[in-house]
Amino acid sequence: MTTTRTSPLLTDLYELTMLAGYHHHGMHREPAIFDLFFRETPFHGGYAVFAGLEPALDALENLRFNSEEIAYLESLNLFSADFLDELARFRFTGSVRAPKEGTPVFANEPILSVEAPLAEAQLVETLLLNIINFQTLVATKAARIVRAAGEAQVLEFGLRRSQGPDGAMSVARATCIGGVGSTSNVLAGMKYGLPVKGTHAHSWVMAFDDELSAFRAYARSFPDSCILLVDTVDTLKSGLPNAITVARELRQQGHELLGIRLDSGDLAWLSRQARRMLDEAGFPGVRIVASNELDEEVIRTIREEGGRIDIYGVGTRLATCAGRGGGALGGVYKLVAIRNQPKMKLTADIAKATLPGRKDVWRLCDENGEIIQDVIATPGEQPARGMTVYDPVNPTRYRRLEENFECRPLLDTVMRDGRRTRPAPSLDTLAAFCHQELDHLPQGTLRSVNPHRYKVSISPALHELREDLRRQMQT
Template identity: 65%
Template sequence: MRYSPLITDLYELTMLAGYHEQGMHERPAVFDLFFRHNPFKGGYAVFAGLEPALSYLEDLSFSEEELAYLDSLKLFRPSFLDYLAGFQFKGRVIAPGEGTVVFGTEPLVTIEGGLAEAQFVETALLNIINFQTLVATKAARIKQAAGDATVLEFGLRRAQGPDGGLSEARAAYVGGVCSTSNVLAGMRYGIPVRGTHAHSWIMAFPDELTAFRRYADNFPDSCILLIDTYDTLGSGLPNALTVARELRERGHELVGVRIDSGDLAYLSRQVRSAFDAAGFPAVKIVASNELDEFVIESIRSEGGQVDIYGVGTRLATCAGEGGGALGGVYKLVKIDGEAKLKITSDLAKSTLPDRKRVLRAVAPDGSFIQDVIALHDEEVLPGAQVFDPANPIQQKRIPREARLIELRGTVMVNGRRCAPSPTLQSCAELSNSELKRLPEGCLRLVNPHLYKVSISPGVNTLRLKLMSQIQSRYGE
């Protein structure tokens, strides 16, 4: 799928025009994409959206129609439009793999290239990475809350338009959702598709039992019946049991039943007991109806017997405290070989200058201890003293027994991928594996353990030096 270069903010183009006019457009520059705070007031985020972002960068070019539209705005000189006619991304990209567990402050995607190309891609990259990382994180939280149960994504009808629905289904799969109701997402990304039927199917027939029978006739080996249209326990359950027996007599088995309203914990217990007593222990119970991680956790704590959670609205819209959007930002950190720093009165919002690497300290048992942001050519060893990026007075040592690994790698050079794209399944497996290696408490939904992200001595010294120079220059 091609992303138009016009998926951008106008100011990216006006800055490009200015850089071009000033002869600055080819100056070597480095930008970092990162977020400051973990979404949902949680203990982590799951990085997603890299492959769509790389596709955008590889295909970046302006069509004649797009150039004609820009010309019609009467903002840009012909020489700039001629420049855009041959515009491509030829830079370098450094990033973690999709599915990697990441945290606030640390650079996720680093773009190195000419100032014009590195600046221009800001809006699109933020659009892709912010949303998909947010969704993947929400999906991971929901999957963690569901325990051994599986999670079905069916948020398309509540998503932010068709494109948002596709991106949401993809990112949710990276975060741990096992299937989707979105048929196009199934075709495009290879995600397993699942679904049942709506209440309207039941209401279209003379009675509930007839509706169940006709659905079973059509789908005898994949039949899941929605049992709460009229009365879950008084009508839907006994009718579903009747159809389950009739299917078995014909050599088939009822796959499951879905409950979409009422007290899901209580109803699922009653339904489970009835099917077990009737000799159908393999029938799955699917629960839906405005579910999120907190509702699912409540259902489980009350003894609910749910095998599959169907999650739609609150996953597609990333609803919940601290949700709605990921506050990813894109900042210049180096130009013409000179490190750059943006400062504010709040040290926590000051950027981290220069090209950097992100190191992860791993314990002998494979669990994650902390992350360290270091200068790209700085040696950092176990036992080194590192600093809190928001309060350098607070210091900590990397455990001597820790092993330091690079969190990111080069994924694109000269505007082309360095390796074939990983499968979406492998991204999901990485996410699942990494979540299991987090310190105890990071997965808590409320008041999670705060995973430590520190800066190295080199980053701390350089930042303080640049702050002093800026304050001297501007009198702050």
């Protein structure tokens, strides 16, 4: 499919008024750097999964004002003719540095850095936050659910509960990066090359005279991909016996029932009973699908209670990122340098102070590839054993790097002069990368409840730069 155009009017008005002001004062072409980061990990968890980079790069490459949009801005009577002429020629010509999608990322470290003329870097703030915040939140929720499910598969079917058509497409894409292998969203299947899966609704059963007739009709229509929803009448007294009857009839015709779906009741207990009934009837290969307001906490409870579920269909709570600490990722986008001079935000709340200047992020790993911690540093500065590093939020907290480790850079230049530096990876590649990276995190960081706090530190030079700027701003 062709890339969907993103209108530059998908922004907050103050981005445009600031641009007009920069233009008025002759500042719009001054070189600037902005960092995108978040201060709190979503879901009270130990990590987030970076996602949304490729859609963001698509948007940046194709960002243009058309004549209708310029005419609308003119009708607001806010902007000069010279400024509107400047917007008509707008192109993003900057550079972007970011991790690979699927990378586990943490609070207070840059997950996207934009270097561009001030007007360009400013205009894209809202757009980048809109894309990165949501897809990172969804990919994180998906990864938590997939890890809770263990060996079972997870199917995304949150389309009908998503935040509109755009939200539904973003959900399908981001959940794939987080490890969900298939979707019910047919358009997402076509656009992103995802496997599409589904069964039937209760209305199918209700449209026939009785449940057995409905099951037989569905099996005749889809003899090699038949999954029957068994809770319309009574799961154990009607649904399962009728599904087993249809399974026998399919086998006699040279086909096999693929699965049954449970959509209500005590899913742990019902799945154990369903597994017993299917096995006793000679159908150990029939898979059990479960749905109904599932998330990582419910799935973990089902498994702890001995549930026998093969596939979890997760919709509402995945698509809306519901749960403790969910709902939104509070990513922010802050100016950290202009005219090659480091800048920082200093407020009464020390936790909201920003880290100044251009920065590199280093991921420290041991000899087995296990991840130890991250260090944010000034350009050209690389962590070394014995180095004293500081808390990014509280400058009075520090520690020495005592471990043996290897460093790898987290931020790569993914866009230069407004153009991508490499082709977009496939979603399968990103999902495999995410799974691998999560497996190398400290185990305590992966806990969904009361996780270990992953260490993110700043280097001595960055600490000193921050303290110097703090002193200058307070005098």
